[in-house]
Amino acid sequence: MRFYPLISLICCLGFLLIGRIAQANAQAAYIVIDGSFDDWKDIPHAVLDPVDSPNAEIDLGRISITDNGQFIHLLVELGRDVNIQKLDGSLHLIFDIDAREDSGQLFMGLQGADIDIILSPHDPNQPNKSIGGVDVVSFSQNFADITAYKIGFTFGPTYASNLFELRISRNLQSPSLTPLFSHKHLRFKIVYENAQDNLHDETAIIFHELSPLTQSSIVQDQDPLNKTDGAIRVVNWNIKDGSIFNTPDPFVRCLNALSPDVILFQELAADNSSSQLQDFLNENLRLRDSQSWNVVFGLGGGNLRCAIASTNPLQIQEHFTLVEYPDWPGHSLRVIGAIIEISGKRLLCVSVHLRCCGRLGGRQDFKRILEAETIRYQLAKALQYEQFDGLIVAGDFNLVGSRRPLDLLTKHLDITGLTLSPVDGQQIDELSNATWSDSKESYVPGRLDFLLYSIDKLQIARSFVLDTHDLAPKWLNHHSLKATDTSLASDHLPLVADIRLAQ
Numbered sequence: 001m002r003f004y005p006l007i008s009l010i011c012c013l014g015f016l017l018i019g020r021i022a023q024a025n026a027q028a029a030y031i032v033i034d035g036s037f038d039d040w041k042d043i044p045h046a047v048l049d050p051v052d053s054p055n056a057e058i059d060l061g062r063i064s065i066t067d068n069g070q071f072i073h074l075l076v077e078l079g080r081d082v083n084i085q086k087l088d089g090s091l092h093l094i095f096d097i098d099a100r101e102d103s104g105q106l107f108m109g110l111q112g113a114d115i116d117i118i119l120s121p122h123d124p125n126q127p128n129k130s131i132g133g134v135d136v137v138s139f140s141q142n143f144a145d146i147t148a149y150k151i152g153f154t155f156g157p158t159y160a161s162n163l164f165e166l167r168i169s170r171n172l173q174s175p176s177l178t179p180l181f182s183h184k185h186l187r188f189k190i191v192y193e194n195a196q197d198n199l200h201d202e203t204a205i206i207f208h209e210l211s212p213l214t215q216s217s218i219v220q221d222q223d224p225l226n227k228t229d230g231a232i233r234v235v236n237w238n239i240k241d242g243s244i245f246n247t248p249d250p251f252v253r254c255l256n257a258l259s260p261d262v263i264l265f266q267e268l269a270a271d272n273s274s275s276q277l278q279d280f281l282n283e284n285l286r287l288r289d290s291q292s293w294n295v296v297f298g299l300g301g302g303n304l305r306c307a308i309a310s311t312n313p314l315q316i317q318e319h320f321t322l323v324e325y326p327d328w329p330g331h332s333l334r335v336i337g338a339i340i341e342i343s344g345k346r347l348l349c350v351s352v353h354l355r356c357c358g359r360l361g362g363r364q365d366f367k368r369i370l371e372a373e374t375i376r377y378q379l380a381k382a383l384q385y386e387q388f389d390g391l392i393v394a395g396d397f398n399l400v401g402s403r404r405p406l407d408l409l410t411k412h413l414d415i416t417g418l419t420l421s422p423v424d425g426q427q428i429d430e431l432s433n434a435t436w437s438d439s440k441e442s443y444v445p446g447r448l449d450f451l452l453y454s455i456d457k458l459q460i461a462r463s464f465v466l467d468t469h470d471l472a473p474k475w476l477n478h479h480s481l482k483a484t485d486t487s488l489a490s491d492h493l494p495l496v497a498d499i500r501l502a503q
Helices: 005-025 248-258 274-284 363-385 404-408 473-478 485-489
Strands: 062-067 071-082 090-096 105-107 110-113 115-119 126-130 134-138 154-156 161-169 185-193 199-202 206-209 232-238 262-268 294-297 305-310 314-316 335-342 345-353 390-396 420-422 449-454 458-465 495-501
Touching: 062 206, 110 185, 232 248, 232 345, 232 390, 232 449, 248 274, 248 485, 262 274, 262 345, 262 390, 274 294, 274 305, 294 314, 294 335, 305 335, 305 345, 335 363, 345 363, 363 390, 363 404, 390 458, 390 495, 449 458, 449 495
Parallel strands: 232 262, 345 390
Antiparallel strands: 062 071, 071 161, 090 110, 090 115, 090 185, 105 110, 115 134, 154 161, 185 199, 185 206, 232 495, 262 305, 294 305, 314 335, 335 345, 390 449, 420 449, 458 495
């Protein structure tokens, strides 16, 4: 927002008062970073920025803040549907972490600024171009080595939206062993500048009183990996370039701990095969008497293939043997479908891997939409000629652009009367639903993987995302796991659902 000097002073004082009043009335909330905002309904605005940047990529609106002893949470309204890690300009979250003007620096109108969290930072070699992701700049020597991953920064949703929830950890230890947000108060503001570094919108300075700092602890009385009696355990996992064969140990430990009945894989290599994967699973995974693994392997997708494995009999579904792009002969989708026979019932499972990267309205986003439309059409053909007792579509959806690929396979799936819905699996610590992370990347953790199920045919007994860092030592030992297993195995996490066939 832009003000003339006197108006600016009056408005900033007013907004600052709003921020103080809002915090005085707010209770520390339990916020899950899942792209759903019901848990914010009782948290007041700290600032309600007016509509004043009609021609900008972003027009800041509602800003809310809450915290607990471990995290700071923000709710930020941006006025447009955007991908905040792929903006043309940059969004700055500027913090004075000790609410003192005599420390830090004057930066973008905040005296005493200590850190700047930059969403879509600019490329230093091409100043007018964003490199994407998140960067953190410190104005204090105490925090010179911080990164987005070190401060536990994450947000939701990963697809384009006009509203985002964001989280920052309060327990970062600096070289001087001082936690990042250990003070009683903080001040911050949010600034959007375009690709030419012209300031287009900004909030007033927001003052926030912090709750006492606490240390995180893992309390898990029950086995977090316990399998539901009578349910079929389905695991979806992007295994990153076929690394299950190159670094097998963490995969084997995780899959044995999860004890799945059905596994949907993505990112096997073209030179892998169904027999290779089948032999690997039979040699390394524990099985009950007389059981063995059966595998179907995708014929399309270039050098990245999908596969489905089950301890029950299965066969390729003919409409998913090889799926080509419409009007693009010789180019095929990364998808495979299989019919699995379970207790006399027929379950259709489809493993998908949509196009990666890009942003809302870009070439990659258009390709993801085309892929979802094509898969939807193949589902229509399969369901037109055969009856199934349930349908599962799972995989790496790569929703970093629009949400439309997901919508095409859920609320717009009106072709057969079947309704698909995504499982709401959270990580075991119940703090987020992120299924991807890689601290070597500039992009922060997010939800890329989905498991859709036919809600009129199947029932979800439980679902979760496995990050072995979330398990208490007791359960790591119980399952012969290491805390680093999932991060060593792949940049994607296993998405797990215990499913019952409806009677």
